[in-house]
Amino acid sequence: MSIEILLNFGLLVFLVAVALALAGMRHLFPVAMLTGLYSLLSASLFTLLAAPDVALTEAAVGAGVTTVLFLATFGLTRAREKPVKTSRRAIGLAVTATTGAILVYASLDMPRFGAADTPVQTHPLRHKYLVAEQHEIDVPNTVTAVLAGYRGYDTLGETAVVFTAGLGVLILLGRGRRTKRSDEA
Amino acid sequence: MREHTVLRVVAQLIIPPILIFALYVQFHGDYSPGGGFQAGVILASAIILYGLIFGVEAARAAIPPRALRIGASLGVLIYGGTGVATMAAGGNFLEYGVLTHDPVHGQHYGLLIVEFGVGVTVASIMIAIFYVFAGRGRVKGREE
Amino acid sequence: MSAFLTGTVPGLFNYWVVIALMMIGFYTVIAHDNLVKKLIGLNVFQTSVFILYISMGYIHGATAPILTGGPASDHAVYAHPLPQVLILTAIVVGVSTTALGLALIVRIHEAYGSTEEDEVLAADFVTQEAEQAKEAARSRAAKAAEPHAPGGGDDGAEHDHERDQDHDYNYDHERDRRR
Numbered sequence: 001m002s003i004e005i006l007l008n009f010g011l012l013v014f015l016v017a018v019a020l021a022l023a024g025m026r027h028l029f030p031v032a033m034l035t036g037l038y039s040l041l042s043a044s045l046f047t048l049l050a051a052p053d054v055a056l057t058e059a060a061v062g063a064g065v066t067t068v069l070f071l072a073t074f075g076l077t078r079a080r081e082k083p084v085k086t087s088r089r090a091i092g093l094a095v096t097a098t099t100g101a102i103l104v105y106a107s108l109d110m111p112r113f114g115a116a117d118t119p120v121q122t123h124p125l126r127h128k129y130l131v132a133e134q135h136e137i138d139v140p141n142t143v144t145a146v147l148a149g150y151r152g153y154d155t156l157g158e159t160a161v162v163f164t165a166g167l168g169v170l171i172l173l174g175r176g177r178r179t180k181r182s183d184e185a
Numbered sequence: 186m187r188e189h190t191v192l193r194v195v196a197q198l199i200i201p202p203i204l205i206f207a208l209y210v211q212f213h214g215d216y217s218p219g220g221g222f223q224a225g226v227i228l229a230s231a232i233i234l235y236g237l238i239f240g241v242e243a244a245r246a247a248i249p250p251r252a253l254r255i256g257a258s259l260g261v262l263i264y265g266g267t268g269v270a271t272m273a274a275g276g277n278f279l280e281y282g283v284l285t286h287d288p289v290h291g292q293h294y295g296l297l298i299v300e301f302g303v304g305v306t307v308a309s310i311m312i313a314i315f316y317v318f319a320g321r322g323r324v325k326g327r328e329e
Numbered sequence: 330m331s332a333f334l335t336g337t338v339p340g341l342f343n344y345w346v347v348i349a350l351m352m353i354g355f356y357t358v359i360a361h362d363n364l365v366k367k368l369i370g371l372n373v374f375q376t377s378v379f380i381l382y383i384s385m386g387y388i389h390g391a392t393a394p395i396l397t398g399g400p401a402s403d404h405a406v407y408a409h410p411l412p413q414v415l416i417l418t419a420i421v422v423g424v425s426t427t428a429l430g431l432a433l434i435v436r437i438h439e440a441y442g443s444t445e446e447d448e449v450l451a452a453d454f455v456t457q458e459a460e461q462a463k464e465a466a467r468s469r470a471a472k473a474a475e476p477h478a479p480g481g482g483d484d485g486a487e488h489d490h491e492r493d494q495d496h497d498y499n500y501d502h503e504r505d506r507r508r
Contacts (some may be wrong), residue, residue: 001244001483004389005339006344006504008343009342012342012343012346013346014506015239015346015350015380016346016349016350016353019349019350019354019373020353021359022353022357022370022373023353023356023361023366023370023373027436028363028365030200031369035369035372035502038373038376039376040445042376042379042380044202045380046379046383049384049386049387049408050392050393050394050407050408051383051386051393051408051412051413052218052388052393052395053219053220053223053393053413054353054379054383054413054416054417054420055218056219056223057222057223057226057417057420057421058379058420060223060226060227060230060286061226061420061421061424063228064226064229064230064233065226065229065230065233065311065314065315065424065428066372066424066427068233068237068315068318068495069314069315069318069427069428069431070365070480071276071430072315072318072319073318073365073431073435074365075320076318076435076438077365077434077435077438077444078441078443078444081361081362081363081366081445082362082445084360084361085362088360088362088413089360091360092356092359092360093356093360094383094472095355095359095457096352096355096356096359097352099351099352099355099454100348100349100351100352103351103352104345104348105349105505106302107341107344107345107348108337108341109325110341110344112340112341112412113339113340113341113342113343113344113384113387114340114387114389115340115350115388115389116388116389116406118385119307120233120385120386120409120412121388121409125411126409126411128261129394129409129410129411130304130394130396130407130410131489134396135289136288136289136292137289137292137293137296138289138292138293138394139215139216139287139292139296140215140216140217140395140397141214141215141216141217141218141220141294141366141395141414142216142393142394142395142396142407142410143218143220143394143395143410143413143414143417144215144219144220144296144300144369144478145296146410146411146414147417147418148220148221148295148299148303149281149292149296150294151414152281152295152299153278153279153416154302155264155299155418156264156265156268156279157303158418158421158422159260159264159307160261160302161260161415161422161425162306162307162310162422162425163257163258163260163261163306163310165310165312165398165426165428165429166257166309166310166311166313166314166425166428168429168432169287169314169318169429170313170314170317172432172433172435172436173318173321173432173435173436174317174427178385178503185265202448216395217395218395220417222417222420222421307421310425314428317432318431318432318435321435
């Protein structure tokens with residue numbers, strides 16, 4: 001059992017524990033803090049799985065932006081959640097358990113984690129993005145080369161999505177809170 | 186939070202390195218993990234930290250919302266404009282190779298320019314969202 | 330049994346944890362009433378999908394897909410860059426939709442006074458019933474005020490496009506009465 005496997009195992013178990021706490025807690029300010037912790041744990045997991053770009057993005061986004069937004073929202077709305085009705089809880093658990101069982105059954109066919117002969121790793125795109133990229137784009141960071149070079153059109157769409165979401169937030173919350181309800185037809 | 190001396194001093198010490206790190210991540214995205222998105226969000230984190238410690242009004246005075254609106258649109262325009270420029274130079278949309286004499290050099294320049302556009306947009310939008318959320322409910326009837 | 334423990338479990342543990350996180354997020358979305366909790370459940374769901382993709386792109390002993398150059402890079406095993414690119418996009422889009430969802434929740438709270446879904450829906454039904462009662466009362470008053478109006482069922486000055494139902498009801502009634 002190498003240290004990588006142990007770290008992998010530990011981080012995943014902690015992730016599940018934090019997710020359970022996120023679902024169960026009704027006092028919402030600690031929940032905001034736990035989302036920051038969740039993001040940190042997943043960023044560590046991404047670093048372990050040889051994805052530093054993704055880890056950098058997840059850490060900056062999760063700890064820097066999302067946590068602050070959740071805190072601001074809890075400050076503007078209610079900070080406590082009402083308890084879940086028992087009927088809803090039972091139905092939710094039933095649906096979730098069934099779906100989870102089906103997914104676990106399907107996962108038994110998946111190629112083993114970390115193997116080098118999976119369909120993902122033997123696809124010819126791997127050669128294109130890692131070897132041919134040296135001659136076509138010649139940029140050491142292959143993730144940036146793929147993101148802005150080979151898949152640049154998707155990144156343009158993504159930038160437009162960020163812009164549109166920001167526009168939406170500005171339209172929704174850009175003006176101060178109205179005091180009268182009657183002009184909100 | 187201005188009264189908390191430790192928070193204020195540490196924030197004053199650490200915000201400039203965060204800003205420089207954001208610039209580093211932006212322009213070294215070709216050689217190390219990084220790129221436009223990471224740099225934009227790190228820059229926004231620095232400004233959000235400033236806003237949390239010293240107040241949203243101080244952050245608004247430092248980076249006015251009008252500049253953010255211009256910055257957000259400018260980033261998308263830079264990205265799309267690069268595509269249009271490559272079309273004007275005779276290639277396809279976003280075919281960076283036609284930007285210079287050498288196709289590989291053109292790819293380098295294209296990558297740098299579009300990542301800069303992405304970084305500007307992401308930073309502006311994240312800071313603008315923070316302003317709008319943090320300034321809500323305190324001042325009534327205030328226009329952005 | 331030992332083959333299961335040493336072969337299957339390490340090989341599939343990542344995916345089982347992904348499924349567990351997915352189901353926790355799914356349960357939070359469908360069972361909790363609080364709108365912000367639903368958003369948090371959605372975030373947990375999203376992150377589990379990220380872990381799925383990054384796990385699929387990993388090889389044992391792989392390093393980050395940043396070409397180091399020189400003779401060492403020929404023998405190095407790199408992780409696949411494509412899932413990382415997809416997840417980078419997905420993370421940024423995820424935070425954008427979360428921010429927009431939170432803005433909507435703030436406005437909902439300001440309009441309804443609550444962020445619990447059942448209270449918001451109940452307030453909506455109350456408002457809808459009140460509006461229907463008001464419309465029925467108004468059409469009754471308009472019909473009582475002008476009993477023999479020629480030219481079919483014009484409801485008077487306030488005719489909205491939304492009130493077409495009301496308009497049709499009046500029109501048929503007038504025509505039936507004239508027959």
